[in-house]
Amino acid sequence: MKSxxxxxxxxxxxxxxxxxxxxxxxxxxxxFWFPGSFYSTAExxxxxxxxxxxTVAAAIGARDxxxxxxxxxxxxxxxxxxxxxxxxxxxxxxxxxxDYPDLLTNAAWLEKQGFEVTYxxxxxxxxxxxxxxxxxxxxxxxxxxxxxxxxxxxxxxxMKEISEILKAADHKIYFxxxxxxxxxxxxxxxxxxxxxxxxxxxxxxxxxxxxxxxYVRKGLRLAQSIHGIKRADNLQPGGLSIALIAGFxxxxxxxxxxxxxxxxxxxxxxxHLYVRLLEKIDHIELNGxxxxxxxxxxxxxxxxxxxxxxxxxxxxxxxxxVATGSACASQGLKxxxxxxxxxxxxxxxHGSMKxxxxxxTTREELDFTVDKxxxxxxxxxxxxxLYNAAKNQEK
Amino acid sequence: MQYSQKVLDHFMxxxxxxxxxxxxxxxxxxxxxxxDQVTVFLKIDKETKIIEDISFLSYGCAxxxxxxxxxxxxxxxxxxxxxxxxxxxxxxEALDGLPPVKVHCSVLAADTLQTAISNYEIAHGLKxxxxxxxxxxxxxxxxxxxxxVGTDIVTLKMVKYVGFSDGEVLIDMNMMNFDTWxxxxxxEINEHLEKYPEVKKIQIxxx
Numbered sequence: 001m002k003s004x005x006x007x008x009x010x011x012x013x014x015x016x017x018x019x020x021x022x023x024x025x026x027x028x029x030x031x032f033w034f035p036g037s038f039y040s041t042a043e044x045x046x047x048x049x050x051x052x053x054x055t056v057a058a059a060i061g062a063r064d065x066x067x068x069x070x071x072x073x074x075x076x077x078x079x080x081x082x083x084x085x086x087x088x089x090x091x092x093x094x095x096x097x098x099d100y101p102d103l104l105t106n107a108a109w110l111e112k113q114g115f116e117v118t119y120x121x122x123x124x125x126x127x128x129x130x131x132x133x134x135x136x137x138x139x140x141x142x143x144x145x146x147x148x149x150x151x152x153x154x155x156x157x158x159m160k161e162i163s164e165i166l167k168a169a170d171h172k173i174y175f176x177x178x179x180x181x182x183x184x185x186x187x188x189x190x191x192x193x194x195x196x197x198x199x200x201x202x203x204x205x206x207x208x209x210x211x212x213x214x215y216v217r218k219g220l221r222l223a224q225s226i227h228g229i230k231r232a233d234n235l236q237p238g239g240l241s242i243a244l245i246a247g248f249x250x251x252x253x254x255x256x257x258x259x260x261x262x263x264x265x266x267x268x269x270x271x272h273l274y275v276r277l278l279e280k281i282d283h284i285e286l287n288g289x290x291x292x293x294x295x296x297x298x299x300x301x302x303x304x305x306x307x308x309x310x311x312x313x314x315x316x317x318x319x320x321x322v323a324t325g326s327a328c329a330s331q332g333l334k335x336x337x338x339x340x341x342x343x344x345x346x347x348x349x350h351g352s353m354k355x356x357x358x359x360x361t362t363r364e365e366l367d368f369t370v371d372k373x374x375x376x377x378x379x380x381x382x383x384x385x386l387y388n389a390a391k392n393q394e395k
Numbered sequence: 396m397q398y399s400q401k402v403l404d405h406f407m408x409x410x411x412x413x414x415x416x417x418x419x420x421x422x423x424x425x426x427x428x429x430x431d432q433v434t435v436f437l438k439i440d441k442e443t444k445i446i447e448d449i450s451f452l453s454y455g456c457a458x459x460x461x462x463x464x465x466x467x468x469x470x471x472x473x474x475x476x477x478x479x480x481x482x483x484x485x486x487x488e489a490l491d492g493l494p495p496v497k498v499h500c501s502v503l504a505a506d507t508l509q510t511a512i513s514n515y516e517i518a519h520g521l522k523x524x525x526x527x528x529x530x531x532x533x534x535x536x537x538x539x540x541x542x543x544v545g546t547d548i549v550t551l552k553m554v555k556y557v558g559f560s561d562g563e564v565l566i567d568m569n570m571m572n573f574d575t576w577x578x579x580x581x582x583e584i585n586e587h588l589e590k591y592p593e594v595k596k597i598q599i600x601x602x
Contacts, residue, residue: 305454306454307430307431307454307455307456307459309456309457310406310455310456310457310460313406313456313457314407317407326430326456327430328430328431328455328456328459329456331496332575332579333430333496333542333579334579335430345428346427346428346430347427347428350427350430382412382413383409383412383413383452383453383460384452384453384454385423385432385433385434385452385453385454386427386432386454387454388414388452
């Protein structure tokens with residue numbers, strides 16, 4: 001079994017579709033031109049770019065001119081948050097303790113710049129506390145931001161309820177949504193939720209790495225946070241890779257041709273994985289919600305008495321790539337802040353395993369993974385003082 | 396994570412793993428909250444004081460399992476006096492090294508072995524229960540590894556002052572507030588000292 005032959009870490013990045021590579025190739029070679037000028041090569045690039053923007057815009061119910069291509073989701077989040085803060089100059093921002101690091105690190109930076117930030121708590125399934133949101137709104141609150149689908153446990157935030165609370169405020173509160181994990185995994189039209197800004201990324205839906213987009217509602221003016229030459233009407237200045245944008249558009253086209261069908265397929269696969277895990281491994285529990293409130297591609301479980309880096313390494317030796325929330329596997333030796341924030345203990349975080357699937361995942365791969373993980377669990381439990389102690393207590 | 400082949404071998408096929416029935420001594424160190432815990436069991440020949448058999452249990456990552464495995468290899472067949480000389484550096488050397496952030500695992504394994512030996516000696520009247528004092532605190536601080544470089548905080552001169560009176564431990568640390576490992580080190584200090592009943596309060600000061 002070779003490295004990554006069963007790849008179940010699709011929330012980090014996903015394999016590029018062959019059709020996407022084909023769509024990019026002309027722009028890497030004969031159609032290498034930049035947009036912007038009056039001559040025909042640039043004009044044809046302008047036209048191509050408009051077409052790609054249209055494809056992406058249509059997927060989220062936006063106007064073409066509301067799409068700004070960026071070098072990925074993180075840049076999009078930075079342009080949105082820093083740009084709006086720059087326009088507001090001062091005031092109050094709300095996010096939550098379970099948000100993606102892009103949002104939390106930007107929030108921390110805003111605090112250093114003199115803005116005030118409220119971090120909403122989340123419930124045991126990582127849903128943000130709506131009562132706390134209502135209470136947190138102040139006259140100077142100008143931004144609420146959230147991670148639509150939680151990057152660890154797959155929770156879909158209650159977008160309708162959030163949008164109603166924001167609308168009911170007596171002044172305009174802009175709504176920025178990080179859709180890194182949500183885009184292409186759920187129906188997501190910006191008008192349905194009153195979203196003002198939204199970041200999306202290509203490589204999570206089998207597009208190329210290094211390209212994303214920021215949706216900005218028409219009429220909203222963001223302060224420029226990155227300065228430089230503009231070759232197209234785009235918030236991120238400088239040269240844009242037309243090839244990557246072409247690949248992004250192709251990935252969107254493929255993903256959204258039958259969105260409901262692709263969600264159903266992911267849901268069937270993840271349900272199958274979860275049922276098999278429960279069948280084969282005892283003392284295991286799901287982290288995050290069940291069913292429709294969970295993104296279709298995410299299963300996160302804690303396996304009692306054993307540690308995640310060991311499990312992930314042993315799976316890796318069978319060619320299976322899976323993520324863990326164990327502190328031992330993290331650069332900073334810290335447990336998953338999301339799991340800790342939703343009331344899990346250290347052991348549950350250390351023993352957590354996150355499986356994120358894609359349309360290329362097969363049932364056979366999932367069965368193979370569960371079989372190997374069951375063997376590994378038995379082996380590691382036989383070595384674990386915690387498991388031995390628990391067994392003694394049972395006696 | 397770059398592990399040596401030796402670490403991977405001991406992780407995949409650990410030696411002397413499993414619970415021992417009726418051991419002559421045992422010790423458990425570490426805590427599940429830090430993500431690693433090791434138990435060492437000893438069988439010791441009453442006459443010769445040689446470690447006849449040794450085994451371990453480990454809750455933790457690959458390096459935790461591998462260092463526990465190698466420590467049992469190093470101790471097996473040795474006299475208690477010789478086994479007392481086994482250090483975490485010996486374990487690391489025998490494994491062809493560990494990444495700096497994982498050095499603390501080898502400290503835990505070596506420490507658990509030493510505690511098991513000490514428990515045996517106390518139980519058999521070979522030594523007295525040591526008095527708790529500044530030396531105990533310093534010895535514990537020497538077991539705490541600064542993850543960035545993989546060396547203990549005492550050797551790195553990060554500990555400026557240690558005091559102990561009326562159950563209160565006072566430690567002055569030389570670590571800046573922008574040091575990303577400060578929280579880890581504080582957690583480790585607390586974990587190492589809280590297990591002593593003599594310790595009622597731990598005060599750690601930073602510049």
